[in-house]
Amino acid sequence: MQKKIKLKAMFTAVFVVCAMLSGCLGNKPDTSQSQAKETLYLFNSKGENAQQFKKMCDDFTAETGIPTSPFSVGSGQDALEPLRTQMNSKNPPAIFSMQGLKELPEWKEGGRVLDLSTVQDAEFKAIVDSIPDSMKLSADGKESYGIPFNVEGYGYMVDKQMLNDLFGEENGQKILDELKTCSYDDFTAFCLAVTDYINTSAAQPVILNGNSYSFNTQKTGLAQKLNGVFAFAGAEKWTYGDHLINVAMNAVFPDSRSAENTTAAQVDELKTPFVAYAKGLDFVSSHAAGLKAAAKRGSDLISQANFGYDQSIQMYADSNALFLQQGNWAYSNISKVNDEVARRSVFIPVKLPFTKDMIKTGKSVEDINSSIPVYVPNYYTINAKASETAQKQAMQFLVWLYKPENVQKYIVDSFESIPFNADESINIKNSLSVSILEYMEKDKILGAPYHGAPNIWSSEVVGKEIMEKYLVKENWSESDYEAISSFAVDQWKQMKNIK
């Protein structure tokens, strides 16, 4: 009897532990198709808008009766690991997000991503067909694996009021317009004059596009707070590793697809644009502002405590710096520090000392130096291994989201993003987004070929090399420019295994 009780107790213990662990072990996808309406699982990689994303899903459920279960990663958290975990779970997402060509091979090879160009549903097909070729998530241009979540852009942000305070109310807007189109030489001369003005309260007039403008005779308003030209985040490799180098890459590759399918000869063509990149970076990093006083290039400039992302935002929002190289995603961060500055900010293009012979895309030097990169940072993709019902519901969700009224309500108003198909019917208030739309309307936009470069090449390889070896050096020489350029080109070829 005693033995029986003992055995029963043991089996109960085994059962309890197994039951506890069963949740961890089940990893087969739910392929049940018996229900007419399955729960639609969605993976959202933008933790910053988790609440708004959930609200959108709830609204969809209320309207269609399809139950939804969104999963958002933590704010600022890397999305790939949680996504892989979700994919291995009992309920893998039917809709997930992908950051572009760099992430496509993994999901394509694993058979997880649906080629949307094969879908027959008329309403959904219309959305897929409306994606401009340059925005397609496709390595060959024929397939199409995602619906753009939004578009983003970046450049040098500038506060219009700061220009008014430097050059007078009557000249502020004119200067801004000139800065959008001026040459690299005009731009650097302008920056040097601003540096003089900061240091001595007096400077020679600046000449932009042949027109001369004088500084205010006395420092007034925000100009009194300036201590440097650029808010430079030396500790953030991605700002010069990804974004600044991307401008140089536009000299050879118009988009990420062409960079992805490159040959060794084309990569070699990047050598001279990368020298221009190094010169441009030299100029920016030696005219950096600081939180208290102008910064000097050296070990301090890569300190996370003084020259990280947050500090660069602070410098710009506090008017310590005239320009900040960032994108429209930084709007809310700037707004938290100084909403007035955020609302007055617009973009001018990031300029580099290109010459005509460097550019292989058919554009002119003037074109590139008066355009800003605008690209799709994230795509909605459909899980090809989800059940047929779940796939159909996923398409139904995307068709619902891309109804014009929902684009305005969710993508623009709720997520504060720019829809890929933005037109005049869209009402955007965010000043930086409006600035991007203006560039888009004038077709003054560049691509994001860095998305097509080998994984981690731009930030973790080139950016890291620059941070560790060059930003800590006070002076750069011609041979440093050459070394940076050769390193970037050689590493690309090595990582891509092309000769």
Add this chain to the structure above:
Amino acid sequence: MEKYYRKWFWLLIMPSMLLFFFVIAIPFIVGTLYSFTSWRGTYFAGGSFLNSFVGFGNYIKAFSDERFIHSLVYTSLYTLAAVVAINLVALAFSLMLNNIKKGVGIYRTIFFLPNMLGGLAMGFVWQFIFQVVYTEILFSPDGLFHAEFLRYMTQNTTKALFALVIMTVWQSAGYMMLIYISGLNSIPGDLYEAAQIDGAGPVRRFFKVTLPLLMPSVTIVLFLTLANSFKLLDQNVALTNGNFNTRLIALQILRTVQDNTPPDYGTAQAQAVIFFVIVAVISLFQVSVTRRKEVEY
């Protein structure tokens, strides 16, 4: 009581055994098997487990990766420095506290407190300390006293190693101190008296009485510090994130996944198995050596 334990022995250890089996043993076996395949995190590269079998390919890849070898060497150096430093500081704390009469509880609490902080939080706190307090306030030319080698500690491979050691000593010494204190408390006072009567001074008493009888605690503390140092991750991520060639082996394994597209979990898994073997061999060797030094009285 002994009868009770004998009777219910299997039932009482069953939950732990099952948890160990499901949470440690199975993942370990599966992980080891995956290290022989092209596992990509959510799928096998060849389509199935068998088709993606690469034999020792991932192990060869791991050993031919310069970054992996560097991180192995760097981790070994860090472990050596950290184990020595933590043990010396913990032992010094425990001897000091063993000899004071007032406020022992407060000191113990203060020394133990840093251990309550999570690794990431600790890393970020010390990043600020090294980048601002050390660099700008204490050791700058205008600071308390100028010591260039203590500035920019996170921007140099060697300095960062010592920065990590300083941080982990601060974190772990209090915890290890408690183990040493319990060891010291178990040494009978009459042995010291006898030694003193025989004419042994404080140093001789320490080496001839305290240390031999403290060996059980030394075995535990050495094992813990050795294992903890080898697998240090969070603090490494937060303090340097591997910049300036400061990847310890755990971070290297983590980054192997991100360094490749599609993610190379197979090779990362092979690195983890190599890592396990190294830590296991060193730890077992250390335990067997220090055990032999333990004495009974």
